[in-house]
Amino acid sequence: MSNFVPAPIAQLPWKTILLLLVMASFGFIVLYSAAGGSMTPWAGLHMLRFMVFLMMAIIMSYFKETFWKTMAFPVYGIVLIMLLGVELMGAVGGGSQRWLNLGFMRLQPSELMKVAIILAVARFYDLLPPSQIRTWGAIWPLLVLLAFPAALILLQPDLGTTITVVAGALTIAFLAGLPLRLFVGGGVAIAILAPLAYFFALEEYQQRRVTTFLNPENDPLGAGYHISQSKIAIGSGGLFGKGFLNGTQSHLDYLPEGHTDFVFATMAEEWGLFGGILVLSGFFLLFRWGLGVATRAKTRFSQLTAAGLTTTIFFYVAINLMMVMGLAPVVGIPLPFLSHGGSSMMTIMICVGILMSIDRHPGRRGAFG
Structure with a gap:
C-alpha cells in the first residue's frame, strides 16, 4: 500500500481515526433514536459536525511542535478576550450566559479554554528551568493563568467547565514536577473552604444540585x-437493553436532556450494559493512544501537552458518567462523540488534532526530554 498511498496520509493514526469514526457513528445511532427515528434535529447535524471537525483535526496534524509553542500564549489571550466578550454581550440560554452568537453558530469560549489553558501551562513549564520547579516562581504564574478564566467561567455560571479547566491545568503542573505536598495542601484547603463556597459562591440552583446529588430521592x-x-x-436497560428505538424514558420525554448531558442514559436504556461496556472500551482505547503519544514524545512541551489533552478528554468522560449515574452533581458536561453539541465536539477534536500532530512530529529529545 505504501507504493500507492502518499507517505503523509499513510502516516496518519488510522486506527485511532477509525475508532473515532465508530464512536461518532454510534452517537449518530443513539441521537437518531432519541429523536424518535429521525435524522433531525440532532443525528444528521452531529455526523456532519464530526466529519468537518475530523478534517480539521487531520489538517492540524500537519503542524509541527514549534507552531503550538508559538501559539500557546496568543491562543490563551484570544480565548480570554472571548470570555470577556461573553460577559459583555454573550447570548443567554437556559439561565446561563455562555455563548457568543456568530450568526452561523453559537460558540462557547469556555470550551476552547480547556485547550488554551493546557497549551499555556505546558508552555510555561517548558520555559521554566528545572532548578526553579520547586520555587514560588513555578506556582504564582500558574495561579495567574488559572485565576482569570476560572473567574470569568464561574460568572457565566458554569461550575462543570471551571472544574475541567482547573483540573487540566493542575494535572500538567503535577506532571511538570510540582511537589505533591502542594496538591495535598490544596485538597485540604478546598475541603475546609467548600462549605463557605457552597453558601456564598454558588447560585441557588447550583446549591440544589449539590444537595440533590447527596439525596435525589428527597425531591x-x-x-x-x-x-x-x-x-x-440506565437500570431498565438491563444486560442488553430494550432494543433500538424501543427506549421509553427518552421517547416519552421522561429523561431531560437525553440528547446532550444524559445521552449515556438514553443509550444504556436501549443497549444495556453491553452498550455501556462498548462505549467505555472505546474511550479506554482512546485514552491509551493519547497516553502513548505522551510517552513517545521527545520534548517536555510535547509530553506535557499530550498528557494534559488526554486527561482533559478523560475529565469529560469521567464527570459525565459520574453525573448520569448519580455519583456527582449535575454540572452540564457532555459525553464526547455521543452528545449533541458543536462547541464541545470542536474542543474534543482540537485535542485529537494536536495529539495527532505530536504523534506525527514527536520532536527531538532535549535537556528536558
Whole structure:
C-alpha cells in the first residue's frame, strides 16, 4: 500500500481515526433514536459536525511542535478576550450566559479554554528551568493563568467547565514536577473552604444540585428529577437493553436532556450494559493512544501537552458518567462523540488534532526530554 498511498496520509493514526469514526457513528445511532427515528434535529447535524471537525483535526496534524509553542500564549489571550466578550454581550440560554452568537453558530469560549489553558501551562513549564520547579516562581504564574478564566467561567455560571479547566491545568503542573505536598495542601484547603463556597459562591440552583446529588430521592419530581430519571433509564436497560428505538424514558420525554448531558442514559436504556461496556472500551482505547503519544514524545512541551489533552478528554468522560449515574452533581458536561453539541465536539477534536500532530512530529529529545 505504501507504493500507492502518499507517505503523509499513510502516516496518519488510522486506527485511532477509525475508532473515532465508530464512536461518532454510534452517537449518530443513539441521537437518531432519541429523536424518535429521525435524522433531525440532532443525528444528521452531529455526523456532519464530526466529519468537518475530523478534517480539521487531520489538517492540524500537519503542524509541527514549534507552531503550538508559538501559539500557546496568543491562543490563551484570544480565548480570554472571548470570555470577556461573553460577559459583555454573550447570548443567554437556559439561565446561563455562555455563548457568543456568530450568526452561523453559537460558540462557547469556555470550551476552547480547556485547550488554551493546557497549551499555556505546558508552555510555561517548558520555559521554566528545572532548578526553579520547586520555587514560588513555578506556582504564582500558574495561579495567574488559572485565576482569570476560572473567574470569568464561574460568572457565566458554569461550575462543570471551571472544574475541567482547573483540573487540566493542575494535572500538567503535577506532571511538570510540582511537589505533591502542594496538591495535598490544596485538597485540604478546598475541603475546609467548600462549605463557605457552597453558601456564598454558588447560585441557588447550583446549591440544589449539590444537595440533590447527596439525596435525589428527597425531591424526585423537582431538583432530583434528572438524576432519578437517568438512573431509571440506565437500570431498565438491563444486560442488553430494550432494543433500538424501543427506549421509553427518552421517547416519552421522561429523561431531560437525553440528547446532550444524559445521552449515556438514553443509550444504556436501549443497549444495556453491553452498550455501556462498548462505549467505555472505546474511550479506554482512546485514552491509551493519547497516553502513548505522551510517552513517545521527545520534548517536555510535547509530553506535557499530550498528557494534559488526554486527561482533559478523560475529565469529560469521567464527570459525565459520574453525573448520569448519580455519583456527582449535575454540572452540564457532555459525553464526547455521543452528545449533541458543536462547541464541545470542536474542543474534543482540537485535542485529537494536536495529539495527532505530536504523534506525527514527536520532536527531538532535549535537556528536558
